[in-house]
Amino acid sequence: MSVFTHIPLGQRIPASLHGVSASLPTMRDVIGYEEKDPEVTQHMTSGYPRFVVHPFAKKAGAHLLRTLGLAGNAIWLTSSIRAAEQLRIHLGEPAALLPTTAALTGVTFPEDATLSSRAKTFLQHSGMFLSSREAEDYLLRVGELTADQAQVEKGFDGYAPANVKGHVARFYQHASASDVFLATSGMNALAASFRVAADLQRPLGRTRWLQLGWLYLDTIAILQKFTDTPAEDYLYQSNVFDLAALKQLFIEQGSRIAGLITEVPTNPLIQTPDLAAIAALCREYGVLLIIDPTVASPLNIDVLPHADLVANSLTKYTAGEGDVILGAVVVNPQGSFAAEFRTRLPHALEPVYSRDIARLASQIGDAPALMAQINRTTPAVVEFLRTHPRIKELYWSLHPDSRENYLKIARSPDAIGSMISFVVDMPVAKFYDRLRLPKGPSFGMKNTLICPFIYLAHYDLVTSEDGRATLAASGLHPELLRLSIGSEPAEDIIATLAEALAD
Template sequence: MSVFSPIPLGQRIPGSPHSVACSLPTMRDVIGYEEGRPETTRHIASGYPRFVVHTHAKRLCEYLGRRPELAGKSLWLVTSARMAASFAHYLGRTDQAAARPFSVEGLDGVAHIDTPELNARGKVYLQNIGGFLSSRAAEDHLVRLGLLPAVAPEKLFAGDAVAEIRRVLRGPFPVADADLLLAPSGMNALYAAFRAISTVQARAGRTAWVQLGWLYLDSIALLRKFTPDPARDYLRHGDVTDLAGLEKLLATHGPRLAGLIIEAPTNPLIQTADIAAVTALARRHGAKVILDPAVSSPFNVDLLPHADLVATSLTKYTAHEGDVIAGAVVVNATRPDAAELRGLVGAQLEPVHARDLARLAAQIDATSGVVARINASTRQVAAFLESHPAVEKVWWALQPATRASYLKIARTPESAGSMISFTLKGPLAKFYDAVRLPKGPSFGMTTTLISPFIYLAHYDLVTSEAGRAELAAHGLSPDLLRLSVGTEPVDAIIAALSEALD
């Protein structure tokens, strides 16, 4: 009997009120979710926290909406008063009277006139930079206000949570406490790192940023939206293996270069550049480098020696039980401007809610063991998929095309991470609907997860001819599946895949 049971549409994965994934068991559900169809969305109480406003936050907004000054407005709850001010300013670009920050009953947020355009822009802005109030913070406010009897029971770290998190993270990052800064999400970490380097480099007229390879959607959005002049300052180099082409791009724009954002490996194609060679090129041209190890985890790849700043998600692998969203920025103290970057990053980061820290600290000590188990299983699952006649192509950390570059940064030859992407020779929907694995976003959990990643991340591209052409130009199939291998028995994972493939 399979260890995997069907998970109904919208059910939280793994089941905590603060779970970072929810079940989308069929392609019809995926499309219904992306298109906002009521027959789908009414089942979804929560989802990945930067994409789906949590029911606790919605309940708080309903409560605040009874106040006369907020009645009839769209309300957003955010991480701090500073975030509220920044958010209101962003929305106010189109209508100076449209949005205003508020601070009411210990809650910071933004109120604006209720229009579809502003609602959409507001949601995406907070998604891009990680500004939403956390679900645990919202839960604590509900209890304080008498709107909820008690918080959901969970295991929390009893001591100094920040010290415990830093103690464990000093394994992959042997740095001083001042150089390891925590964030409420991986995207807030990346945004703070990007802002810090942008500030330092702008003094020399350096405003251009390079995207190397295809990045995670919100990392791309950060460069597309927040460079000073995206038409001029957002530069792309699609082939992570093409050093000669990258050198030509950097030489062309050298005096204007601010930095590069590099995922090592990339998401979702899991490709790895020759990081030492790329960063040497960047430094030669005066550009700084942000490296993101989230796909494989800092416990599997060693990037700090090559980076000015490492920005990563702690939601993946360290919060492996799948119920905390957090991030970190690590400063390479040996690099020029390290002291200034440290201060600027700290000033940009949003605060992390205390109970999120306590929950992360309660599980982070097990990370090394969890990662080792995942690594071993991923190698077996990748071998199975590579040999199956129904599978068209497989991407993973040790794929032949970039294996050598990956092994240069891998902590051990076994350090594969959890992620495998693949395409099929047959129909996507038939396989996806049939496979008996948990289906939802995120990765790096003890729970195995599979998703039609391009549909979830880039539905706008999947559904247009121009978008599909853009995906194809970057080697991305709309039907790509992203699998995150968990810690269940590997034979059960392979059996579930085999059943649906045969």
């Protein structure tokens, strides 16, 4: 019998007011969540912060509309006045900035579903939503929240930004704290890296951007939407292992390519390219290389010497409690544009909120021990799944296609990370609904966590014939499940999986 229990629909994972995940215990719930079925959404107390507006942010927005006399308007709160101005420009008329007398920043406009959708998508891609802790503090100040309704958290004794930067620099090993720049999320780190690199390359006639491998959906969105001329400047190579095709692309277009963005390993197929060969090509052709190592973590892999910039979600692994969203950009001090990056990044990244950085500082020191535990557990779970007759496809960092490339950058042969993706040879709903593991988006926390990743990230593709063809062309099965191993004992995780896979 599994020691895990089903978590009710919509309950936060972990059970914190600022938990970054939320339970979707059945496939019907997943589909209802994606289709905005009120029968499902009414139970969602929260969700991943870049996709679901936190209840505190909603309440703060409603309070501002009342006190500013803006009834009948929509409001979108942002992480800074700079973010609000970018959002206002993106939306155009009739969007307007909140008045300077308001204690928070954002934009308002007459209620309009299309504009609201555009606002949410822009903030999601750029990672510029208001922090839930900042919203909480605002509500406490204005009397909309009482002290017993707020989150009680472990404090941090010291200067939190320096603490976090110091830890991150040590995780990367080739950087100093002055090479580390904090962001409101991993996505804000990636978006800012892209903008700064694009600005540096544009005067050189380089405007094209290459996506190598199937990447996280908002990274794809940035490249598809925010290059100078997306129809011409967005390039995609799905096969991360095809160096010959990459070389040919650089021969044909290398003088026009500004940068290459990839994940190492990729999400969710956990594929690792020959990073040294790719970096050498980029240097030869003057192409900037931006790497996202979040899936495995810089605790496990050494990528900075190959990159110009590394954009990393600190929400994963370094915030193992799963209750804070933050990110970082790390500059390769040996990179050709290192000085320019250090100058420009502070003006491109969003300011982090003091309580968020303090919360991260209170737990980042636990990250190496958490990762060590995860690295001990993952191989046992992989071996169970690899030999189970109901597992049709299985991906992890040491998959035969990636093993050699991954071990070249692994900090040790045992540094394999938490991520396992697989496809079951049975109805996915039968397996998923029976499974007692925590089920929701995100990864890299003390809690083991599983989700039907393609349904959550690319529901539009799952639900159309053309979309499924697009997924298939990139080697993605629509019913792929993404499992992130946590700190629980391996035997408990395996027993839970076995229970759900049984006849």
